[in-house]
Amino acid sequence: MTIQRYEIFNKVVQLQSITKAGIELSLTQSAVSHAIKSLEDELGLHLLLRNRLGIKLTREGEKIYEHTLTIIHAHHNLLQDAYALNGLESGAIRIGTFASVTTHWLPTILKEFKRKHPEIIVEILEDDYESLENAVHLGELDCCFTTAPTKHNIDFLPLHKDKLFCIVSNDNPLHTQTTMSLQQLEKYPIIKPKKGWDSEVITFFNKYKIDPTVKFEISDDQSIIALVQANIGINIRPELVLKNAPEGITALEFEDEAYRIIGLGFTNQTSHATKSFISIVKEIYQTI
Structure with missing residues (x-):
C-alpha cells in the first residue's frame, strides 16, 4: 500500500x-x-x-x-515538521472558517502568516460550524474557526466574546427601545439561521427557555439582514456580523448579557505550520 x-x-x-x-x-x-x-x-x-x-x-x-x-493527515504533518527541522518551509495548511471571520479577521491573519511563512500555501474552506468541526475531526482540515461548545471530539481554544444583539427594522416599533427583553422575543416572528449556522442562537433560546416563532430559516448573514431590514421579522446576530451593517436596522442590546465565543478547533496532531497559524491568531485576536 x-x-x-x-x-x-x-x-x-x-x-x-x-x-x-x-x-x-x-x-x-x-x-x-x-x-x-x-x-x-x-x-x-x-x-x-x-x-x-x-x-x-x-x-x-x-x-x-x-x-x-x-x-494522510499524519503524513502531511510529518512532512511539515521535517521541513521545519531542516530550516525549510513548504506545503499547505487547510483552514475552515465562516463568513464573519472570513470578512473581518482573515485578511489581517493571512497577511501576517504570509509575512512569516511566504512559502506555505493556505487553503480556505467556508462552511457551517458543525461541518467545519467534523472536517477537523476527520483530518480534512488542519483547524477551523468555530463557536463553543464544539460537538465533535476536538480541542477548542476560546478567542473572543462576540456580543449578541437583537436586530429589528427601523419600521418596527421596537427600534425606539434601547434594550430588548427576553419576553418580547416570543411576540415577534424570528428569522433564524439554518441548522449548522445556528449554534449561538439555539444556545441562547435554550438558556432562557424561549419558544420563538420562526418565520424563515436562512443560512446567509446578508440575506438575514436584508429580510430584517424589510421588516419581515427580527433576528439575533453577533456583533462581528453587524460590522458595516446597512442603514435601516437597529441593533438592540439584551437586558441580560448574551454572546457567542469564537475560537479555534483543532486536534492534538497539529503540524508546525498549523501551530504557527494558531499562534498568530491568538496574538492578534485572543481577548479572553
Missing part, C-alpha cells in the same frame, strides 16, 4: 467522482480507477458504490476512510 493510493481514495470520496478526482490530481481516469481497485484488492474489501448519482462509500469503506484520512 502507498500514500498515493490513500490520497486518491480520499479525493474520490470527497468529490464523489473518479473523473473529478483525476482532474484535480492530474491523473487519468484509468489511473484513478486502477489505484482504487488495487487498494480494494489489497484490503480484500469493497470500498465504493457507483451509481448514476455518483460514488459513495460502502459500510466497510466508511471505516477505511476514517483511517486513510488519519494516515
Whole structure:
C-alpha cells in the first residue's frame, strides 16, 4: 500500500467522482480507477458504490476512510515538521472558517502568516460550524474557526466574546427601545439561521427557555439582514456580523448579557505550520 493510493481514495470520496478526482490530481481516469481497485484488492474489501448519482462509500469503506484520512493527515504533518527541522518551509495548511471571520479577521491573519511563512500555501474552506468541526475531526482540515461548545471530539481554544444583539427594522416599533427583553422575543416572528449556522442562537433560546416563532430559516448573514431590514421579522446576530451593517436596522442590546465565543478547533496532531497559524491568531485576536 502507498500514500498515493490513500490520497486518491480520499479525493474520490470527497468529490464523489473518479473523473473529478483525476482532474484535480492530474491523473487519468484509468489511473484513478486502477489505484482504487488495487487498494480494494489489497484490503480484500469493497470500498465504493457507483451509481448514476455518483460514488459513495460502502459500510466497510466508511471505516477505511476514517483511517486513510488519519494516515494522510499524519503524513502531511510529518512532512511539515521535517521541513521545519531542516530550516525549510513548504506545503499547505487547510483552514475552515465562516463568513464573519472570513470578512473581518482573515485578511489581517493571512497577511501576517504570509509575512512569516511566504512559502506555505493556505487553503480556505467556508462552511457551517458543525461541518467545519467534523472536517477537523476527520483530518480534512488542519483547524477551523468555530463557536463553543464544539460537538465533535476536538480541542477548542476560546478567542473572543462576540456580543449578541437583537436586530429589528427601523419600521418596527421596537427600534425606539434601547434594550430588548427576553419576553418580547416570543411576540415577534424570528428569522433564524439554518441548522449548522445556528449554534449561538439555539444556545441562547435554550438558556432562557424561549419558544420563538420562526418565520424563515436562512443560512446567509446578508440575506438575514436584508429580510430584517424589510421588516419581515427580527433576528439575533453577533456583533462581528453587524460590522458595516446597512442603514435601516437597529441593533438592540439584551437586558441580560448574551454572546457567542469564537475560537479555534483543532486536534492534538497539529503540524508546525498549523501551530504557527494558531499562534498568530491568538496574538492578534485572543481577548479572553
